[in-house]
Amino acid sequence: MQHLPNDTFDVTLDQFGQIETVSGDPGFPAAKDVVGGNDTVTATVAELHTQLTIFGDDHTTLLGHSQGGNDTLIADISGGWNSALVVGDTQAMIDDAKGGNDTIVADAHGTIYTPVSAFGDVAGDMSGNAQGGNDDITGSIGWRGGSNLFAGDAGGSMIDTSHGGNDTLDVSVLTIDGGAAVSGDAIGALRGLAQGGNDNLTTTLDGDSPISGATLSGDSSTSLMDLTKGGDDVLTVKIDGQNADAISQMYGDAPDMTGHAQGGNDILNGGAGRDFMYGDARTYEPASPGSITGGMDTLNGGAGNDQMWGGPNNDLFVFNTGSGNDVINDFDQGNEAVGSTAAEHDLIDVQNYGFTDWTALSKLISDNTAGDAVIHLSANDSITLDGVHAASLHPTDFII
Incomplete structure (x- = not known):
């Protein structure tokens, strides 16, 4: 098994209309036996009309026996007309892949018109024999927050x-x-x-x-x-x-x-x-x-x-x-x-x-x-x- 390093990222969105995607393990290898690092990502939103996306591992598919790391992901959002998506591991999991035991905090309590979504393992689907991690998700929603979605495992479906x-x-x-x-x-x-x-x-x-x-x-x-x-x-x-x-x-x-x-x-x-x-x-x-x-x-x-x-x-x-x-x-x-x-x-x-x-x-x-x-x-x-x-x-x- 290939083990990726443990990384720490601090990101601030302070420009009007800024779009930012942060991955705890950027460039996650497209291999079948990779273990993600135990990463910490902290993102602060301080402007309007921003789009924030956080993946604990990467915007990819975990396959084979790959495993997500045990990540800590924090999104601190203020202002308004923003959007945030926080995902514990990756876009999708197939085969025998496993999600990490992640901690997610998505705080948008002081915002306006800011939809927030947080998923413990994947933004999309889990299929094959994929298994979600034991995740801890804390979220808060601001005024007229729109469509806010929170799921312990998948933002899409779970099949097979x-x-x-x-x-x-x-x-x-x-x-x-x-x-x-x-x-x-x-x-x-x-x-x-x-x-x-x-x-x-x-x-x-x-x-x-x-x-x-x-x-x-x-x-x-x-x-x-x-x-x-x-x-x-x-x-x-x-x-x-x-x-x-x-x-x-x-x-x-x-x-x-x-x-x-x-x-x-x-x-x-x-x-x-x-x-x-x-x-x-x-x-x-x-x-x-x-x-x-x-x-x-x-x-x-x-x-x-x-x-x-x-x-x-x-x-x-x-x-x-x-x-x-x-x-x-x-x-x-x-x-x-x-x-x-x-x-x-x-x-x-x-x-x-x-x-x-x-x-x-x-x-x-x-x-x-x-x-x-x-x-x-x-x-x-x-x-x-x-x-x-x-x-x-x-x-x-x-x-x-």
Whole structure:
């Protein structure tokens, strides 16, 4: 194996309209057994209308058994009308290539009209048996930030038998009129036999802005297809502000699942805003009835009035005091979305409310005018079970 040296680069973009691409290992050899250096790149943007691109290794394809280095990449962006792309390793990975364990910081919190993207391993696709590194990505978005994309592994798709790393992403959208798509593995689809890693995603939103929001996806911002498998991910939304107007969408795996895809066992933690939470996906296109398998997910909406779907399989819905007026849209009905007739047993955890027993709780359950069961937890908190009658509920449906 050829090992490249460890390099340090400090770059400043201080000219109007400056375009700069920085690579930690410029001229990365087009060979099959190369290990990138453990490089440090620090780029400071101090002017307007600039374009910054950083690669931890180089703008190329890692192939064979090549490996990316364990790089530290920092983009400190100010001003406005700029753009930034930070990539932990390279443009693409194929064969048995592996990404490094990279640390990425993309800070654009004080900017205007500055879209930011950060990907842990590649800007494009991972294919073959490529494997992503275990990356740590921290990002922040400025006012009217446009399209901001963050992924633990690939800015494109993951196909064949590629495998995502176990990544940590922490993205702040503390702005009026801004948003971000945050994915544990890929922005594009997972296809073939690709597998997502076990990722931890956290997004902090400006609660004072109803047009500030984020979409978190445990594995793909697009779709899980074919025989792909989602990882066991943790998704968390936090609110920073006096109000709770921000909106988030959370997918334990991906917005769409098709074929024989399998979801991971995910944990979704909502914030004080309006959360739309899907344990697995929003839409399902099974190859045959029941061919898609959902994970055993845990959904906690936090405060705010939330909409929740556990998806196929047995899921747990957790409610703490101050949870707001929430709706579970598929209680014990998630398997129907994939054409499965198998019974499922979802659970509702209301331990935090201190009910003494089922008798005490059952007195607070009644049907609304639509015939849906409503659990009146307190004067300000309730759970509506869409399509479920109060008479069909039993003690075994709850953790009290």
